[in-house]
Amino acid sequence: MNSVWRLIFWSLPLVCFWFCTTTQGFLCHREEQFVKVEGALQPMNSIKTTSVAGRTFCSTECVDFPGCNSFAYLTSTDTDNCQLSGSVDGESTTAASVVYKKVSVMFAGCAGSPCQNGVTCVDTCVEPYYMCPCPSDKQGVNCEWDLACNVEDWELSFDVAGTVQCSGTKSYMAGFERNEADGLHGLMAARCCPVPIEYSQEDETCTKGDWWLTFGTQTWNNCPDGYFVSGFMRGDGNNLGSLEEGVCCKPPSAPNRWGDCYIEDITTSFDEPWAKVGCQKQLYYIVAIETHECDAITCMEKLKCCRIVLE
Numbered sequence: 001m002n003s004v005w006r007l008i009f010w011s012l013p014l015v016c017f018w019f020c021t022t023t024q025g026f027l028c029h030r031e032e033q034f035v036k037v038e039g040a041l042q043p044m045n046s047i048k049t050t051s052v053a054g055r056t057f058c059s060t061e062c063v064d065f066p067g068c069n070s071f072a073y074l075t076s077t078d079t080d081n082c083q084l085s086g087s088v089d090g091e092s093t094t095a096a097s098v099v100y101k102k103v104s105v106m107f108a109g110c111a112g113s114p115c116q117n118g119v120t121c122v123d124t125c126v127e128p129y130y131m132c133p134c135p136s137d138k139q140g141v142n143c144e145w146d147l148a149c150n151v152e153d154w155e156l157s158f159d160v161a162g163t164v165q166c167s168g169t170k171s172y173m174a175g176f177e178r179n180e181a182d183g184l185h186g187l188m189a190a191r192c193c194p195v196p197i198e199y200s201q202e203d204e205t206c207t208k209g210d211w212w213l214t215f216g217t218q219t220w221n222n223c224p225d226g227y228f229v230s231g232f233m234r235g236d237g238n239n240l241g242s243l244e245e246g247v248c249c250k251p252p253s254a255p256n257r258w259g260d261c262y263i264e265d266i267t268t269s270f271d272e273p274w275a276k277v278g279c280q281k282q283l284y285y286i287v288a289i290e291t292h293e294c295d296a297i298t299c300m301e302k303l304k305c306c307r308i309v310l311e
Contacts, residue, residue: 119143136282139197147282149174149193158234159185165231165247166192169204172228172249172285174305175278178270182296183238190231191278193285198310199251206230209246215291216241216299222288223248226256228308229286239295246289251308258287259307267301279305 108114108129110121115132119142122131134143150171157164166173175191194200209229211221216239223229223246231247250256262284266277279286288304 114142116140116142116144117146145194145197145200147194147196149191151177152190152192153188154190155179155188158187158232161234161236163231163233163245163247164190166190170195170200170202170251172230173278174285175276175303177276178274178297180273182298184234184240184242184297185238186297187232191276192230193283195251195308196283196310199254199308202251202253204230204249205252206247206249208233209248211246212244215243215289216293216295217291218293220288220290220304221246222304224256226250226254226258226309227287228306229289240291240297240299241295255309255311257309259309260284261287261304261306264303264305265301266303270300271298277303279303281305283307 109123110130113121114128114130115121117138119132119134119138122133123129124131128141132141132143134140137147139145139147150166152167154164171192171194173190174193176187177189177191178186179188180186207224207227209221209223209227215221227248227250229246230249232243233245233247235242235244262281264277264279266275269275270277284305284307286303287306289300290302290304292299292301
């Protein structure tokens with residue numbers, strides 16, 4: 001055998017191993033459970049045999065890929081897991097070789113349709129033998145937590161004195177919209193966005209942001225540290241100063257501090273009728289609003305947007 005053919009011959013197992021482990025899920029190595037088989041080895045059996053006395057071996061075979069040799073693994077514990085042995089693979093040379101046959105194990109993978117919210121499932125070779133490639137507005141192993149924001153209509157509810165806030169729990173304000181009016185009743189909608197999945201099982205704890213003497217003056221109007229704007233409380237008047245309190249909320253287990261923060265400048269953009277403004281980065285929520293001294297909603301100038309700390 002010349003050197004070229006010898007190189008090709010000895011390279012085949014590596015080529016097979018690469019192909020089987022890098023292509024789609026049904027053409028890859030998976031860790032399986034094997035049992036000892038008594039009797040002669042069939043010539044074309046796809047399971048490797050081993051000749052190491054006194055040790056239990058198992059192997060992993062290429063699934064649905066004809067001609068791909070399996071690799072022998074040593075079981076070093078009393079579990080069904082197959083650990084890689086010291087040698088590259090087992091040898092099948094003597095009559096004393098021990099044959100191990102794969103036990104039928106059901107790997108559900110994508111067969112159970114685990115991915116939610118319209119996400120397409122991808123089979124993999126490691127537990128849980130599937131992957132849900134979540135888009136940016138979904139979180140969780142199965143993409144079960146929807147991060148899509150909801151625009152809530154405040155056009156009538158914010159025209160009168162009282163409190164309005166993001167409906168339900170687990171969502172905070174990331175932006176708002178106005179109509180053509182410059183008075184406080186011009187705030188017509190809020191963009192409410194869910195919390196990250198780490199806090200999805202919690203309710204929320206809320207407090208007041210005291211803005212009675214500050215909203216509509218040259219200052220920042222803040223929620224307490226670690227809290228996020230969920231709504232507003234307004235009085236009877238229609239000037240900017242009639243927005244008297246912020247409804248400030250947080251997940252109970254979240255620390256009393258904000259994560260990363262940045263400033264959204266809405267000085268010009270919110271001057272236009274029907275403007276939509278807010279935090280442009282995902283999973284950032286409003287924690288403070290800077291106002292200038294005037295009576296119109298156009299004097300809301302900047303938004304402080306922060307993330308919830310994940311611990």
